[in-house]
Amino acid sequence: MTRLWFTAPAGAREEALPLGSGRLGALCFGGVDTELVQLNDDRLWTGSPLPPPPGDVEPDSAKYLPLANLMLVGGPARADSYRRELDLRTGVYTMAYRTGSAEVRREAVCHGGLHVLALRVTGAQVGLLLRGALPGEHFTSSGRVVGVRGRVPQGMAWAVVAAVDGDTVFVTTEAGYRGPGTEPVDDPTECSRLALARVEWARRLGWASFRDEAVRSHQALFDRVSLQLGPVPDLPTGERLARPDRTLAALLFQYGRYLLITGSRPGTLPATPQGIWNPHTDSVPHAGDTLRMTYWPAEAAALPECHEPLLEFVAKLSGFGSVTAKALHGAPGWVAHHNSDPWCLTTPAGEDGDPAWPMAAAWLSRHLWEHYAFSGDDGWLRDHAWPALRGAAEFFLHWLGSNGEPASAMDLALTAELFSNLLLAAGVLGIRDDVVDGVRGIELPEADRPHLFGLYPGDQIDRVRTPELADEAERALVAMGDGGTGWSLAWKAALWARLGDGDRAHTLLSTLLSDGVHGNLLCAEPCQLDGNLGATAAIAEMLLQSHTGELRLLPALPSAWPTGVVRGLRARGGVAVDLWWDEGELRAVGLRGLGAEKTVTLTYRGRTAEVTVRPDMLLMLDERLGSADGLT
Template sequence: MQRKTTKSIAVYVISLLASVPVFSQQRDLKLWYDHPSGKVWEAALPVGNGRLAAMVYGNPEAELIRLNENTVWSGSPNRNENPHALAALPEIRQLIFAGKTKEANQLAAKNIQSEKINGMCYQPVGDLQLTFPGHEQYTGYSRELDLQTAVANTVYRVNGVKYTRQVFASIPDQAIIIRLSADKPGSITFAASVKSPQKSTVAVNGNNELVLSGISGDKDGVPGKVKFQSQIRFKTEGGTAAGSSDAIQITGANAVTVYVSIATNFVNYADISADEAKRTTAYMNKVWPKNYTALLKDHITAYQHFFNRVQLDLGSTDSIKNPTDIRVRDFAHGNDPQLVALYFQFGRYLLIAASQPGGQPANLQGIWNPLMNPPWGSKYTININTEMNYWPAEEANLTEMHEPLVQMVKDLSVTGRETAKTMYGAGGWVTHHNTDLWRITGPVDPIYYGMWPMGGAWLSRHLWEKYAFSGDKKYLQTVYPALKGAAEFYLDFLVEEPEHKWLVVAPSMSPENSPKAHPGESITAGATMDNQLVFDLFSNTIHAAEALNTDKELVAKMKAARKRLPPMQVGQYGQLQEWLQDLDNPNDKHRHVSHLFGLYPANQISPYRTPQLFAAARTSLIQRGDVSTGWSMGWKVNLWARLLDGNHAWKLIKDQLTPAGVNKGENSGGGTYPNLFDAHPPFQIDGNFGCTAGICEMLLQSQDGAVHLLPALPDDWKNGRVSGLRARGGFEIKEMIWENGQLSKITIVSTLGGNLRLRVPNALKENGQLKAVSGDQLNVFFQPDETAKAEISPKANVEIDTLKETMQYDLSTKVGQVYTFTKK
């Protein structure tokens, strides 16, 4: 009976994969290893459904499945404004403008820094342990994470019996499913137990169910009040099951399916009144009647709805035959282009697994965390890291995965109103450089890091970007109040600086950095990133208001304020200045490159519109250096792609795909763990998402007046194919093929209609449809904003490189039409 079931499952999976485009079938989209994880969390394999997550260790004798649920956080509803901020604000500003930054820092630390609460921690549910007696000695071992099915598999032999384990987190069934089978009947014998580092209890119901109940931890004086429950139920085929005081013993089964249900009492950031036991039982009662074949079928169908939208082929070598950890070890010194495609798709897999509509956004570790007090609390660090998690959402055709972040911004636009009023006497809403499940919006951590009231500006960019790719005005109406509120805050908060009469943000900082002239004193006014962020926010809110034909008076105010923002400045070293004054140190290797926000992810610096700023940004990036933390290298891949330097972007990918600890530099130089997780170090997931976005940017850009194909193609990617990438303005690449570095075929679908301006590396056959560019770009999604002119230091020597020649074409498109072009 068991063999028939296994065969039917295999036939189903094969038939399902037959629907995947042919060129993707020819590439191995698996992370695989020839040894277990042991005790190494960074070697275990992640599965998730946006709400539930598990790390699968693949240990034959002592399997470990570490469990998470995305609302299990320490603490409970709370706020963290400092009520003394408003009274101290005028003096702090006065000290900054007088050049007394030390005194300004000290005063801000006393009056703006949070008095106690610095954000809660994302915490684990617990560990499911499966102990298999006699499995200490095994042969033929292999484990894998199949990105095409989102199933983690472990296979090995003991005494001539082949054992197979399969683990997945089902989106439609909202459960984690574990399948244990063998090719000889009666071979499955194990003990199952569960434990948690939380305050918890374990109960055994009958002979087939473990129940873990607990409550989250306290932090910063805030009591932990998130109640959670996990029900783990065992469905056996043959054999016997028996419960003891704290474990389930399965003996002589042909196969076992394990159903894991988890839920909490969390309703929203202000409400934890749900009944976690009833919720968990409801999930279990829904999934329990389904057999494994149906569970697997529904899981794969739901997952592939997202994953199969994009395929990438960069070629393959014999390296594909090696285990993934060996490929990472050898990558920087060999030729393994398929590992890049695997890493790209792994990033898309992680976003699908960590961020589903209706759930929480991916946090600093996505959704996977084994620690009660993880690094940085595994919170939402919103001075880049949270935003970076969502850089690939639109381009990599995962727009639905963007929705949890959008909802969090809507939440913050509510909680941040009180912060804006209480701390700064301003309208609108504000948040600083960290938030958490409870949507706190006051400063977090010491003032050196926390004095950054710009989180709302950066997060609001995502509201607009989602619209720029879809053109969905109904969606835009739902997010416009949050966009508007963020802009209203800065209209109130901006202050005139005395020397140039520019409007600046004060107090603030250039994230987590300070100039060499004022070490340890980060507080400042008019940091370049702040100016770029406010410019970006005003511009996007203006476009949104005009698209919705509303708030003309507000639009006029934003346009007037935008004109008074400081220009970007080129300093004495030919660099883009990080601060209002020329204080940059060309030997500064800081991980943050905040003043390059205008280059990426924003579109204020262009090789075609602002060549001097473009050259200065390049100089700044060279001065910063390549090797840094993992997430920083992920950002630099995107920056070099925007600088149209594919070879340098490729070099950063090689640096990133190096085993953690090998690179030397600030914070040990980042890199990649055996399971392809990004190393800050320690693990942060943003580097994975940053590199996935960077690979998109190397192949397709759409921010600078046109859909630019192969803008940063490295020499080593001479031939390739990609399908499914999206561009602003509602354009999708159905297929793009290049040969010997030149575009040979492109098929594009237009979902919104309108003018498509193509920028390509070589001439295309016009076919009566394409025409040479003449006149302005008429498509509203591609009309760049007027940027402030560069101010260049008399000491600066700005060298502008000659750009590679490109061809530009215009095409008038209709909604739903598909257009194909080939090389001339």
């Protein structure tokens, strides 16, 4: 069962349920007499295109802004048989209750193509209120359309438009952002015109067709992967959190996938630490760990399309970062620091963390290689990934020559990972130039102790290939303990999974579920998505690993998951993997090729097999990794 459900309205944002199209974000509270929906548009930011860095100015990062509150008003003050739920598989939010003999029902869903939210109300008459979170003006059109529009001070225009059609309200948003190097639209009337056109298109579809299209689009992504860890108790989510069972991990895994599907789609901006759901005026994206952690599970969890906003952002960022590299460091290539924003800020900015930390290009470039490693698309590697990979490596070659060595073990780990991926990419593309030769010829200094990045998400540390480094990493993890906030718990779970200790990884996930999430399962302290998406990545690593060139099956299966089935996980090399296990033992394997025919190596508890996988053909193996053609 992939549902979150509750028997009372949300009393705070931390209990509200998120819907999204990648651009339009909506948090639904489920009040009885008033349904509150907080709206965001991923393009609504302070700031404007940045001037070239002068070399001595540290600008502030732009801020991601809240947009509006939509309220459906009307209904009884009390309700019986109340139920509020979010179906992760369909992307549909439902709230229903009884009052006397009548049932009141609300449904809502976001359309990923139109970026429109539809809300349908049956069994009650409601009024509609729309209030901007920023100063603006209200307007109406044709008697059945209401809206609010305005302008960010010294910034872009925005608009929200709602159209009533019988028992359904269609809502959309518009913001003036047109790209990092383009002046934003500052005319609210133009934004409202564009929003009106989209909402009218949705209205002509009608509720039934709109809902069907939205659900089909969502399920095309969500249904690629399923995970079952046992019978799911039919209990409200709050009760399940109070009395945890092993199937909660499966819900947490799929919730992370849901958040990525609804918060990051092709053509949208990369997610902020809060995703696209933000009621505050001080949300800042990070080019640091929180941004990248949000996208850790994208490839393994079969959501490469949802990875695209980050990959496109990195390509754009590299262009702006080349100006910064020259202006601030006198260096070739490109650089980015701890914080960034949709205007492609690459200079040091902000006060939290290490704003002058120049390693973001190295870490972000890893996502480019990961996308290629899973897809095997040589054309994409050459045309899209290579320029940014090469530029980042070029900068760090210069930086090493100027500074002698990286400042920390983490800097060393990031640089080593970047250089390794560059050489792998050069080998695939048959490229040899001064940067490739420079990377081949450099010997990085050894750190006093390895940084855990090299274990995960990096692949420089491995229990089999580098056992001594793995032992050091394990000692470091033991010393760190099992405490921490959501993102820390999720990362440590993934690290223990790479070390093959499923029980320790499971302990950390259990702590995350008991102490690290809010009532709506969003990661707590602070309320941001990196812990959710990091947990999804960790669970994928517990079931399947492919970072060493072989497919390790159930490499960190915890004793708490004795029986289970996972379908559709993806491995590097372009393979979809199904696994069945019982009594803690692998029972069957299914492999599907996602590209050209290839030979893959499988390992499971000391057994190894090489098999040929063909495109769109299911190959079944038994627990001995031998043929099992008759197995179903």
